[in-house]
Amino acid sequence: MGNPFNAEKKQTISLKQFKNQKVLILLSIPFIIYVIIFCYVPLGGWLMAFQNYKPKNGLLHSQFVGFDKFEFLFSNDQFLKVIRNTLAMGVINLVLGTVTAILFAILLSEFRFNRGKKLVQTISYLPHFLSWVIVTGIVFDVLSTENGIVNELLVNLHIIDKPFNFLADPKWFWWIVGFANVWKETGWNSIIYLAAITSISPDLYEAASIDGAGRLAKIWHITLPGIKPTFFILLIMNIGNVLNAGFEVQYLLGNGLVQSVSQTIDIYVLKYGISQADYSLGTAAGIFKSVVSLILIVIANQLAKKMGEEHLF
Amino acid sequence: MKKIKSIAALSLAFLMMAGMAGCANTSGGDGSDGNAAAGGEAGTTAAAGGDTGAASSGEIKEFTAFFAVPGNELNSDNRVQNAIAEKIGAKCKETWLTGQTAEEAIGVMIAGGEYTDFIVGSSGSTTLIDAGALIPIDQYWDNYPNVKNFYSEAEWNQIRNEDGHVYIIPQFGNVYMYDTGTIHNDEAFWIQTRVLEWAGYPKIETLDEYFDVIERYLEANPTMEDGTPNIGYEILTDDWRYFCLENAPFFLDGYPNDGCCIVDETTHQAIDYNTTPTAKRYFQKLNEEYKKGIIDPETFTLNYDQYIAKLSSGRVCGMVDQHWNFQDAENAIKQQGLDNCTYVPVGVVIDKGIEERYHSESALDATGGIGITVSCDDVEGAMKFLNDLLDPEILTLRNWGQEGVDYLVDENGLFYRNEEMRKNAVDQAYLNANMCPYSYFPNYEGMNHDGINACNANNQPSEFFEALPEPVKKCFEAYGVQTYTQMLNPSKENSPWFPMWSYSNAFTTETPWGLAKVNMDEVKHEYLPKVVISEDFETAWNEYLTVYNDRCDTEAYLNALTEEVQRRIAIAEGN
Structure with a gap:
C-alpha cells in the first residue's frame, strides 16, 4: 500500500521541479498566510503566562513575573485533580470511541441489504450534529430518577429497589460522559472506517472464501488488517486530542457533588482565567495543555514508527 | 495552456490576499468613520442636551x-x-x-x-x-x-x-418620596399557600415548624389533583445560584443579608457563618429531611432551567430562594391557574425568640x-x-x-x-x-x-391587592397582613456597613482573601450537598469541616471583611 504520509528520504527540490510546481506553490501561499495569521500570530499571547497581565496595561506594559503562574498551577491541588480528570475522560473517550466505531463499521459492512445499511448509517451519524446542550438534556432525562428510562428499567428488573441518581455519584461521572460521547459520535467516527473497509479489494474475500474462511475468519484476517493503517493514523491524531476531553459536556452535566471529578482543564481555564480575570493563569494552563498534547503526539508517532506501522511524521 | 493556469492561480492567490487586506482596511476605516460620526453627533446632542422633546x-x-x-x-x-x-x-x-x-x-x-x-x-x-x-x-x-x-x-x-x-x-x-414596598423581592423560606391553608394557617417561626408543616402536608396529600407527586422541598445548587443551599444559616441566626459573612453588631467583627452551631443544625435538619424523602432526591443535580420547570409545575411545597430568582416560575404557575400553588415568604429562624431580618430596606x-x-x-x-x-x-x-x-x-x-x-x-x-x-x-x-x-402597579396598594390570587388574599387575611413584606418583620435601619457583599463581590484571586473566597465556594459547593445526602451526618459534617479548614484561609478572609466594616463605619461617622 502506498504511504502518502511517509517521506523517509530527504528530498532536495531542483530548480526544474520548483518551476514545474510553481502553480501549486502559488496556490498554497494564501493558506500559509492564513496559518501564520490565525495559528502563529496568536501564539504571541503566550507572553501573558509570564506576566501579571492586566487588560488595562496590555501585553506590552504588564509586569513580568517569570514562572510564578506555573508554580501556582503545580502547587495547586485543584489543578492536579483537573489534569487527572482530563486524562481519564480523554482516555475513556478515546478507547470507547475507537472500539465502538470499529465494531459498528464492521457490523455495518457485513449488512446484506444495501438500502437498510444506508438508512442505519444515516440515522447513526445524525446525533453528531446535535449540540451538547441538547444531548445533555437527553442524558438528564434518561438518567432522571423520575421516569428516567434507565431507572425504570433497573427498578422493574429488580436490580435496584429505588431509583438511583447517577449524576450525583462521582463514581459514575466519567462513564456517563464516555457513553454520552459514544451515543453522539459512534456513527460519525465509523464513516472513515467504513470507507477504509470499502476500499479493501473484494478479491481477498473471494480468495478467503475459496480457502474455506467463514465470516468471522474473514473479519479477523482481512477486514481488521485492512483498516489497520487508518486505525493507526487516527489513533495518533486522537492521542494528541486526549487532553481535549471536552468542555461543554462536563460543564453542562456537572454539579457541586461531582465537581472534583467533572472539571477539565478547559473548565479550569474558564474559571480562573476568565471568571476570576486571571488571564495569565488561564494562559499558563492552556500552554501546559498544548505542550503535553504535543509530547503525547510525538510519543505516539515514534511508537507507531518503531512498530513499523503507519505514522504521521 | 500552462500559462493560463498559472495566471489563474496567481490571480486567485492575489484575490485572497486582497480579501484579507480588505478586511483589515475596512475595519480600520470603520473605526475612524465611527469616531468622526461620534464627534459630529456629540456636537449636535450637546446642543440639544436636556431636551427630552421629540427626536x-x-x-x-x-x-x-x-x-x-x-x-x-x-x-x-x-x-x-x-x-x-x-x-x-x-x-x-x-x-x-x-x-x-x-x-x-x-x-x-x-x-x-x-x-x-x-x-x-x-x-x-x-x-x-x-x-x-x-x-x-x-x-x-x-x-x-x-x-x-x-x-x-x-x-x-x-x-x-x-x-x-x-x-x-x-x-x-x-x-x-417614600417606600411603598409590597413585594419581598429578596430571600426567605417560601411556602405554598395551599400548604398553609391545609394546615389552618399556623404561625411558622422556626425551621423545625416549617418542615413539620410540609411533612404533614405531604403525608396527607402525596399528589396534586391531577396525580403528579408533590415535592416537599427543593434546593437549587446550580453554579453561583447555590446560595439557595448555603446562606440560610445567617438568616436563621437573625442577621440581615450581608451575603459573605455575619457582622457582630457590638464588636463589629466579621464572623464566618459556614461553621456556626446554627449552620450545623440547619444542615442536619436538611439531612434528616432528605433521608425522609421530603427533599427532592434529584435536587442537587438540577440546573437552573430544570429547577424553574419543577417549580412552575406547582408541585414544590417550599424552598429557600430569592424572589427574583424564581419569579418566572411564579408567573408560570399563575398563568396555569394554579393559584393556590403560589408562594408566600415566612421568616424562619433556628430557635424561637430570635428576631428575623429577611427584609431589608433598599440599600x-x-x-x-x-x-x-x-x-x-x-x-x-x-x-x-x-x-x-x-x-x-x-x-x-x-x-x-x-x-x-x-x-x-x-x-x-x-x-x-x-x-x-x-x-x-x-x-x-x-x-x-x-x-x-x-x-x-x-x-x-x-x-x-x-x-x-x-x-x-405591583407597588400600588389598591392595584396590588386586586391583582393578588384568591388563595394569597385568603392567606393574608388569615395572618392579618396586607402585603408580602408584612409577612416578615419590618425592616430595620441598615447598619453603616450593610451590605457586605458589595465588598466581597469585588474580590479577585490575587489577594489571599480573594483566593480564600474561591476556595470556600469550591469546598462548600461540593461538600454541603454531600453532607445533606450522606447516610451518616456526623462523619460527613466532620469531613466538611476538615477540608474547609484545610483549604480555606478564613482568617485572611474575615480580617479583610472586618477591616472593611471598620472603614465603612468610619465613613458613615464622617471621619
Missing part, C-alpha cells in the same frame, strides 16, 4: 446593552419600546446572561476588548472598571440633570472609584450599576438616553405602560387596571411583546413623580 432628526438611534444577569429579551417590535423611542429618539437593544456566570461573560468581553454601549457587570463590575472598559460618567453629566441629580453628592461620593471618577450608576434602591449598592463603555461611539447620545429615561413621562411609560392599554386613570388621577390588563401583566409572552421597563437602567422606586401613584 429632532426623526431618526431613531439604537444603542446596545448587555446585562450580566439573567433576564427576558424583549421582542424587537416591542410596543412600549417603540413608543418611548418615538418620544426620545433612541432605543436600546438589551441582551442578558444566558448559560454563563456574570464573571465568565464579562471576562470574555474584556479579553476581546469589545463591548456593548451600555453594560451592567453585576459581580464583574469591578473587573470592568479595572480593565478600563468604562468611561467616567461624571465628565459628561453636566448637561444631563436627571442623571446628575439621580443621587445626592454624598451618595455619588460612595460610588466614586478610587481615582475619583464615577463609572457606574447603581440602578436600584433609589426611593422617590445603595455602590459597587454595581450600569456603565457606558469605551466601545460606545456616541457617549453624549448615550448620556442623553439615560437622562431621558429618567424623565417623569418616560418613567411612567417604563413602569406602567401606555395609558388606556396597560392601565386606566380614574378621576383622582389614580392608576388602575382592569381584569384583562392584570392577566396580561403576568403573561411573560405578552410582557416581552408589549412592555419595556428597561429594568436595568436607572429607575426610581417608591412613588411615581406625580406623587399620587406608586412607581409601578
Whole structure:
C-alpha cells in the first residue's frame, strides 16, 4: 500500500521541479498566510503566562513575573485533580470511541441489504450534529430518577429497589460522559472506517472464501488488517486530542457533588482565567495543555514508527 | 495552456490576499468613520442636551446593552419600546446572561476588548472598571440633570472609584418620596399557600415548624389533583445560584443579608457563618429531611432551567430562594391557574425568640450599576438616553405602560387596571411583546413623580391587592397582613456597613482573601450537598469541616471583611 504520509528520504527540490510546481506553490501561499495569521500570530499571547497581565496595561506594559503562574498551577491541588480528570475522560473517550466505531463499521459492512445499511448509517451519524446542550438534556432525562428510562428499567428488573441518581455519584461521572460521547459520535467516527473497509479489494474475500474462511475468519484476517493503517493514523491524531476531553459536556452535566471529578482543564481555564480575570493563569494552563498534547503526539508517532506501522511524521 | 493556469492561480492567490487586506482596511476605516460620526453627533446632542422633546432628526438611534444577569429579551417590535423611542429618539437593544456566570461573560468581553454601549457587570463590575472598559460618567453629566441629580453628592461620593471618577450608576434602591414596598423581592423560606391553608394557617417561626408543616402536608396529600407527586422541598445548587443551599444559616441566626459573612453588631467583627452551631443544625435538619424523602432526591443535580420547570409545575411545597430568582416560575404557575400553588415568604429562624431580618430596606449598592463603555461611539447620545429615561413621562411609560392599554386613570388621577390588563401583566409572552421597563437602567422606586401613584402597579396598594390570587388574599387575611413584606418583620435601619457583599463581590484571586473566597465556594459547593445526602451526618459534617479548614484561609478572609466594616463605619461617622 502506498504511504502518502511517509517521506523517509530527504528530498532536495531542483530548480526544474520548483518551476514545474510553481502553480501549486502559488496556490498554497494564501493558506500559509492564513496559518501564520490565525495559528502563529496568536501564539504571541503566550507572553501573558509570564506576566501579571492586566487588560488595562496590555501585553506590552504588564509586569513580568517569570514562572510564578506555573508554580501556582503545580502547587495547586485543584489543578492536579483537573489534569487527572482530563486524562481519564480523554482516555475513556478515546478507547470507547475507537472500539465502538470499529465494531459498528464492521457490523455495518457485513449488512446484506444495501438500502437498510444506508438508512442505519444515516440515522447513526445524525446525533453528531446535535449540540451538547441538547444531548445533555437527553442524558438528564434518561438518567432522571423520575421516569428516567434507565431507572425504570433497573427498578422493574429488580436490580435496584429505588431509583438511583447517577449524576450525583462521582463514581459514575466519567462513564456517563464516555457513553454520552459514544451515543453522539459512534456513527460519525465509523464513516472513515467504513470507507477504509470499502476500499479493501473484494478479491481477498473471494480468495478467503475459496480457502474455506467463514465470516468471522474473514473479519479477523482481512477486514481488521485492512483498516489497520487508518486505525493507526487516527489513533495518533486522537492521542494528541486526549487532553481535549471536552468542555461543554462536563460543564453542562456537572454539579457541586461531582465537581472534583467533572472539571477539565478547559473548565479550569474558564474559571480562573476568565471568571476570576486571571488571564495569565488561564494562559499558563492552556500552554501546559498544548505542550503535553504535543509530547503525547510525538510519543505516539515514534511508537507507531518503531512498530513499523503507519505514522504521521 | 500552462500559462493560463498559472495566471489563474496567481490571480486567485492575489484575490485572497486582497480579501484579507480588505478586511483589515475596512475595519480600520470603520473605526475612524465611527469616531468622526461620534464627534459630529456629540456636537449636535450637546446642543440639544436636556431636551427630552421629540427626536429632532426623526431618526431613531439604537444603542446596545448587555446585562450580566439573567433576564427576558424583549421582542424587537416591542410596543412600549417603540413608543418611548418615538418620544426620545433612541432605543436600546438589551441582551442578558444566558448559560454563563456574570464573571465568565464579562471576562470574555474584556479579553476581546469589545463591548456593548451600555453594560451592567453585576459581580464583574469591578473587573470592568479595572480593565478600563468604562468611561467616567461624571465628565459628561453636566448637561444631563436627571442623571446628575439621580443621587445626592454624598451618595455619588460612595460610588466614586478610587481615582475619583464615577463609572457606574447603581440602578436600584433609589426611593422617590417614600417606600411603598409590597413585594419581598429578596430571600426567605417560601411556602405554598395551599400548604398553609391545609394546615389552618399556623404561625411558622422556626425551621423545625416549617418542615413539620410540609411533612404533614405531604403525608396527607402525596399528589396534586391531577396525580403528579408533590415535592416537599427543593434546593437549587446550580453554579453561583447555590446560595439557595448555603446562606440560610445567617438568616436563621437573625442577621440581615450581608451575603459573605455575619457582622457582630457590638464588636463589629466579621464572623464566618459556614461553621456556626446554627449552620450545623440547619444542615442536619436538611439531612434528616432528605433521608425522609421530603427533599427532592434529584435536587442537587438540577440546573437552573430544570429547577424553574419543577417549580412552575406547582408541585414544590417550599424552598429557600430569592424572589427574583424564581419569579418566572411564579408567573408560570399563575398563568396555569394554579393559584393556590403560589408562594408566600415566612421568616424562619433556628430557635424561637430570635428576631428575623429577611427584609431589608433598599440599600445603595455602590459597587454595581450600569456603565457606558469605551466601545460606545456616541457617549453624549448615550448620556442623553439615560437622562431621558429618567424623565417623569418616560418613567411612567417604563413602569406602567401606555395609558388606556396597560392601565386606566380614574378621576383622582389614580392608576388602575382592569381584569384583562392584570392577566396580561403576568403573561411573560405578552410582557416581552408589549412592555419595556428597561429594568436595568436607572429607575426610581417608591412613588411615581406625580406623587399620587406608586412607581409601578405591583407597588400600588389598591392595584396590588386586586391583582393578588384568591388563595394569597385568603392567606393574608388569615395572618392579618396586607402585603408580602408584612409577612416578615419590618425592616430595620441598615447598619453603616450593610451590605457586605458589595465588598466581597469585588474580590479577585490575587489577594489571599480573594483566593480564600474561591476556595470556600469550591469546598462548600461540593461538600454541603454531600453532607445533606450522606447516610451518616456526623462523619460527613466532620469531613466538611476538615477540608474547609484545610483549604480555606478564613482568617485572611474575615480580617479583610472586618477591616472593611471598620472603614465603612468610619465613613458613615464622617471621619
